[in-house]
Amino acid sequence: MKLAVTAGTPGSGKTSILLHTIKALKRRGNNPAVVKVDCLWTDDDTRFGRLGVPVKVGLSKDMCPDHFTIYNTDDMIEWAKGEGADVLINETAGLCLRCAPYPDNCLAICVIDVTTGPNTPLKVGPLLTTADIVVTTKGDIVSQAEREVFRERVLEVNPDCMIIEANGLTGKGAIELAELIEMSEETSEDMMLRHTPPLAICTLCTGEMHVSRKYHMGVLRHLDGFTEYRGE
Amino acid sequence: MTTDIKLTIRGGIDKNGLPDKITEINIIPGDIVGIVGPTGSGKSTLIDDIEQLAQGDTPTERIVLINDEKPDINLRVDPRQKLIAQLSQNMHFLADMTVREFLAMHARSRGKGPELVEKVIELANSLTGEPIYEDEHLTVLSGGQSRSLMTADIAVISDSPIVLIDEIENAGIKKQDALRLLTGEGKIVVVVTHDPVLALMASRRIVMKNGGMCDIIYTSEAEKDICNKVIEVDDWFMSLRETIRQGNSVEEVA
Ligand SMILES: Nc1nc2c(ncn2[C@@H]2O[C@H](COP(=O)(O)OP(=O)(O)OP(=O)(O)O)[C@@H](O)[C@H]2O)c(=O)[nH]1
Ligand SMILES: Nc1ncnc2c1ncn2[C@@H]1O[C@H](COP(=O)(O)OP(=O)(O)OP(=O)(O)O)[C@@H](O)[C@H]1O
Ligand SMILES: [Mg+2]
Ligand SMILES: [Mg+2]
Ligand SMILES: [Zn+2]
Numbered sequence: 245m246k247l248a249v250t251a252g253t254p255g256s257g258k259t260s261i262l263l264h265t266i267k268a269l270k271r272r273g274n275n276p277a278v279v280k281v282d283c284l285w286t287d288d289d290t291r292f293g294r295l296g297v298p299v300k301v302g303l304s305k306d307m308c309p310d311h312f313t314i315y316n317t318d319d320m321i322e323w324a325k326g327e328g329a330d331v332l333i334n335e336t337a338g339l340c341l342r343c344a345p346y347p348d349n350c351l352a353i354c355v356i357d358v359t360t361g362p363n364t365p366l367k368v369g370p371l372l373t374t375a376d377i378v379v380t381t382k383g384d385i386v387s388q389a390e391r392e393v394f395r396e397r398v399l400e401v402n403p404d405c406m407i408i409e410a411n412g413l414t415g416k417g418a419i420e421l422a423e424l425i426e427m428s429e430e431t432s433e434d435m436m437l438r439h440t441p442p443l444a445i446c447t448l449c450t451g452e453m454h455v456s457r458k459y460h461m462g463v464l465r466h467l468d469g470f471t472e473y474r475g476e
Numbered sequence: 477m478t479t480d481i482k483l484t485i486r487g488g489i490d491k492n493g494l495p496d497k498i499t500e501i502n503i504i505p506g507d508i509v510g511i512v513g514p515t516g517s518g519k520s521t522l523i524d525d526i527e528q529l530a531q532g533d534t535p536t537e538r539i540v541l542i543n544d545e546k547p548d549i550n551l552r553v554d555p556r557q558k559l560i561a562q563l564s565q566n567m568h569f570l571a572d573m574t575v576r577e578f579l580a581m582h583a584r585s586r587g588k589g590p591e592l593v594e595k596v597i598e599l600a601n602s603l604t605g606e607p608i609y610e611d612e613h614l615t616v617l618s619g620g621q622s623r624s625l626m627t628a629d630i631a632v633i634s635d636s637p638i639v640l641i642d643e644i645e646n647a648g649i650k651k652q653d654a655l656r657l658l659t660g661e662g663k664i665v666v667v668v669t670h671d672p673v674l675a676l677m678a679s680r681r682i683v684m685k686n687g688g689m690c691d692i693i694y695t696s697e698a699e700k701d702i703c704n705k706v707i708e709v710d711d712w713f714m715s716l717r718e719t720i721r722q723g724n725s726v727e728e729v730a
Contacts, residue, residue: 361571362581388527388562389582389629390571392555396585409528409553419533 245321246331247431249313249346251338251371252355257381258335259288260412261355261421266295268422269331277329279320281313282337298327309337310345314437317347321431331425342442344370347435351428353421354405355379358386358394365397370439372398377424378405381412481505481543481559481637483664485526488537490688491518496538498682498689505637508665510675513684519668520565522684523640526666527562528552536687556587561634563658565642565668568622569614575625576610583633592632599628599657603649605721624649631657638664645671650714673710676703 252258262278269276277298280288284303292299300323304312313336324332336345346352354375356364359382365372372378378398383391395407406424410417447461454460461475483503487496503509511519518536525538529547532539542551542559550557571578579593593610601607604624608617617625627649630639639658644667645651655674659665669675676699683691695703712729719726 359570362573362578384524385566386570387564387566387626389578389626389634390569392585392634393571393578393581395555396581407553414535416528416534 245325245431246425246428247350248353248425249334249350250353250355251336251345253338256355256357257412258355259291261379261381261410261418262333262335263291264415264418265421266297268419272422272426274331274426275329276331276333277324277327278333280335281309283309283339288335298329308340310340310343313345338371341369341371344374344439346374346438348438349429349432349435351376351425353377353379355381357382358391362393362397365401373402374438375402375405377408378402379408379410379417381410383409384411483638484541486539487689490686496689498692503664505662505664508678510678510681511666511668511684512675512681517684518687519684520642523642523666523668526640527560555585559636560638560640561630561636562640563626563630563642567619571614573614575608575612575614578614582629586633588633596628596632599631600624603627603654620649627654627658640666642668645669645674672706
């Protein structure tokens, strides 16, 4: 089984480009299956379903969507095997910019929208910096110069990545992406995460409702950057 | 930049999936080729095929070759090696950066130094009305100012052997000056246009219809004579326009 984990900010064009990529994969004789993870709601499953590939949705609800993805990775692979697939494509929710849901033995794909401006690559963190492939979308809306500047910024934060200039509407870049997925290594057991998740046990996560500082515990960071630990 | 380079466009399909009537076009340095056709006929799409060096992987299924070969992947993507500069139909920048920051970064992406920034701004200001300042944010520039800056940026920073231009006449900038700046000497130039002067300045023009390349018209000697007349009328029209823009009366000019 090959595993392609596709992350990227909401609306960046993940599903659009994956739809074209799945068609290309199928044409080339692969059997892809898709899992979409989101927090609360998604209709991506109906979009993928139209291609006649096995589709599954996972909603993370109260759990961090990236943690949910990682926690369920083994299960997803088992499911895809059961469906007779040889490639598992996982579209993540991609909301948490501190975590990155990429295991080591997968093809890590970050989809990023160039219309968000050339400062975006500096903001997205490990989602972008630990990806193998960076797919830029919506280049049709900006000038060639802006696309080139955006590309330069991506390479600044992730010098070793492969960049694909794609278009989710026309499918530009999808064949290239399909080839790279096809050429990627098989997944293995006992995978490790690429990026160390943030060291936070958060009191809000455990149900704290008070705003006032005195109720908060754990690793706490002030506006000025001062960081302290409060608790046991 | 005079390199021996040949650009080939092989026909694909139109919006109905029927083959392009024109099956192959070859363009060599020094050639100016026009693309004409009604709104929505696929002019920009054709120029995008060239920019991406399409390999049957776009909706038009066209194939673009350089020197009769499928271009190397790096020629397609790496701006330092790119052979193509494109002025697209976009009228605005979306990047929230100052003019200077943006140009310096674009120069870097093309493997060039920051000393070009001033030159770009100076050139842009020769094409536009209100001056552009280097500390301004790109997003506050008007459509015409943005087009001027994009034009100057291509002339100086993206200086490439193949130049693609999409409707330069629409931004209220000096179109003939802009065209001269962009085309330079010995380049392959492809211009999408609705403007008779620009269309007749080309040695031939591809006619688009329903997404397909349906004809090629060579500019005849008679058309070249007409072109000269049109330029005179156009210059007169431009001087009227400039006079009105400056807030003066056109009685003396007319
Ligand atoms: N102009 C343009 N629009 C695009 C492109 N790619 C995607 N879109 C549009 O962007 C919107 C969002 O695309 P999706 O593919 O749903 O994005 P997503 O990342 O899967 O979104 P979530 O799964 O909700 O996070 C849609 O309206 C697409 O049609 C592109 O290359 N160019
Ligand atoms: N060969 C083709 N196959 C499928 N779709 C096409 C083809 N050519 C063009 N189109 C589609 O037609 C639409 C209009 O094309 P395009 O923007 O290139 O027109 P245009 O001639 O540049 O128009 P304008 O003069 O308004 O700029 C686009 O959505 C494009 O994707
Ligand atoms: Mg999606
Ligand atoms: Mg157009
Ligand atoms: Zn997280």
